[in-house]
Amino acid sequence: MSTNLFKKHLSSYYAYIPHSFKIALDPESICKATSYRDPKSGKYKKPEWKESKSGMDYRPSVNIAPTDVTPVLLNASHFNKEENEPVIYPMMWGMIPPWHKGEIKSHGLSTNNCRLEGVKESKLYSPALQNGKRCVVLCEGFYEWQTTKKDSSSKQPYYIYAPQDKEVCIEDPKSWKAEWNEIEGWKGPKLLKMAGLFSCWTSPEGKPVHSYSVITMESNSTFSWLHHRMPAILHSDVEVMDWIDNGRVPADKAKDLLKPVSDLKWHPVSTAVNNSRNKAESCNKPVDLKNPKPVNPLMMNWLKRANNTQASSSAESKSDNCETPQAKKFKKEEPK
Numbered sequence: 001m002s003t004n005l006f007k008k009h010l011s012s013y014y015a016y017i018p019h020s021f022k023i024a025l026d027p028e029s030i031c032k033a034t035s036y037r038d039p040k041s042g043k044y045k046k047p048e049w050k051e052s053k054s055g056m057d058y059r060p061s062v063n064i065a066p067t068d069v070t071p072v073l074l075n076a077s078h079f080n081k082e083e084n085e086p087v088i089y090p091m092m093w094g095m096i097p098p099w100h101k102g103e104i105k106s107h108g109l110s111t112n113n114c115r116l117e118g119v120k121e122s123k124l125y126s127p128a129l130q131n132g133k134r135c136v137v138l139c140e141g142f143y144e145w146q147t148t149k150k151d152s153s154s155k156q157p158y159y160i161y162a163p164q165d166k167e168v169c170i171e172d173p174k175s176w177k178a179e180w181n182e183i184e185g186w187k188g189p190k191l192l193k194m195a196g197l198f199s200c201w202t203s204p205e206g207k208p209v210h211s212y213s214v215i216t217m218e219s220n221s222t223f224s225w226l227h228h229r230m231p232a233i234l235h236s237d238v239e240v241m242d243w244i245d246n247g248r249v250p251a252d253k254a255k256d257l258l259k260p261v262s263d264l265k266w267h268p269v270s271t272a273v274n275n276s277r278n279k280a281e282s283c284n285k286p287v288d289l290k291n292p293k294p295v296n297p298l299m300m301n302w303l304k305r306a307n308n309t310q311a312s313s314s315a316e317s318k319s320d321n322c323e324t325p326q327a328k329k330f331k332k333e334e335p336k
Contacts, residue, residue, distance in 0.1 A: 018113075018142030018194075018214065018231055020276060022159075022284055023070055024060040024173070025188075030071050030138060031088060032180035033191050036237050043182040047073060047086040054209040058090040062283040064139070065276035066094045066112045067105055072198065072212055073136040075244045086244060091135070092211040096201040097124055104203055114197060116217040116232060116258055125213065128197040132246025134254060136234060137194040137214055141170060141284065143273050146226050157273050158226060159284045160266045162190040170265075171284045193240055195232040195258055220260035232258040 025033060031046040038045040049071075052058075056069045064070055072091045076083035095111040096104065114125045128134075141161030149156075161170045168189055169175040178188040198212040215232040223230045234240045239257050242249045267286040272278050 018139075018144060018160075020066075020273070021064050021070075021139040021142035022062050023064060023139045023191075024062055025140070026060060027058065027071070027088075029178055029188065030191075032178075032186050033188055034073055034086070034088065034138060034193075035180065035185050036086070036241070037185070044180075044185040045182075046180075047088050048076070050079065050087050050089045052090045052210070054203070054207045056090065056092060056209065061279055062281060063143075063273055063276055063279050064093065068093055071138050072196065072210075073138060073193070073240070073244060074134070074198065075246060077247060078133070084245070084247065086241070088138070089210060091198060092209065093137075093214075094211055095124065095128070095197065095199050095213040096209060096211045098127075098199055098201055100201065102204070104201075104209060111211075111213050113216045113231075114213045115229075116215050116255070119197075119215070119255070125197055128199055129251050129255070132251070133198050134243050134246060135196045135198045135212055136240055136244060137196045137212060138191050139194070140189055140191060142192065142194075142231070143269065143284075144227050145274075147228070148225060154271070156289065157269050157271060158266045159269045159286075160192075160264055162192050163263055163265050164190055171267075171286065192231075193234045195234055195243055215258065217258065217260060220262060222262040222264060223260070226266070230260060233261045233264075234258075235261050235263065 023030070027049045031049050035044045035046045037043070052069070058069050058071055061068065069090045069092050071088050073086050073088055076085050076087045079087070079089075092104075093112060094105075095114075097107055097109060097111070100107040109124075111124065114122065119125045119129055141159050143157050143159055145155035145157050147155060159171070164170050165187075167175065167177070170189055176188045180186050180188075195215045196212045197215065198210055201209045201211065203209050216229045217232050219226075219228055219230045234243055234257070243254055243257055246254075268289050269284055270282065270287050272280065273283045
């Protein structure tokens with residue numbers, strides 16, 4: 001499957017969340033935003049940022065899509081058995097099955113998210129859970145489309161994020177102080193920290209490629225008006241540390257940490273976010289549902305032309321009997 005086709009947002013693919021999300025901070029700011037209080041010194045400490053060995057680098061974006069690379073928090077013991085501290089490592093969104101042979105994005109399975117209810121029975125996710133490959137996916141917020149209005153011809157997207165300090169407006173980077181010190185910690189936007197599972201796959205070129213899936217669960221009363229499922233969000237630093245510490249916290253105990261959270265904020269955004277090619281800064285800006293602002297017609301025409309070109313290219317590939325799987329393979333279930 002081509003990279004662009006795999007990354008495209010499919011209009012019928014609403015059974016999983018998050019559909020896309022936003023992380024636009026640079027690596028240094030992400031380390032500051034995930035700093036934690038060191039129990040020994042009482043001061044805030046920043047996780048180390050580890051550079052990817054796969055050659056797939058993190059690029060900040062207001063509209064992250066599957067197969068993009070994002071910052072992920074995990075325990076340093078996965079890289080050095082003598083270390084037991086949190087580190088940040090860039091990983092690809094969408095776990096690559098360890099049994100996969102071929103190009104990095106050609107396995108055809110829907111692995112962006114995994115259901116908490118069936119994780120222990122899953123051929124793909126159970127080994128990751130049992131082997132302690134637990135991680136925390138970092139983002140400023142995620143986009144979700146309302147699926148609970150059955151009479152609606154189009155699905156309204158919303159931007160969901162953590163409650164912020166009074167002076168921080170999540171959709172306006174100009175309001176972020178982005179300050180940090182060892183005594184007070186981070187003064188910028190609060191990140192969402194979603195529980196995930198990861199794996200390390202070896203590419204045909206012999207490079208280690210880390211990839212992850214976000215864990216989802218049934219929604220609670222806070223979120224069910226929007227969608228029947230929600231990501232497993234870790235609420236406190238203690239939960240974060242327990243989730244990634246596979247040496248101290250066994251799999252079953254870690255799984256019990258995952259509960260639906262009620263402390264979330266949201267606002268409606270433009271349908272321009274429906275297309276992952278749209279990286280405009282306005283993607284997460286609030287809109288008035290009674291009088292939504294029109295989307296820039298030049299941008300939308302460009303996106304339509306790009307999509308038509310992409311569809312034409314896919315059709316030509318099919319007629320040439322190439323090995324590119326069809327789009328419907330994107331929905332294929334993982335092996336049991």
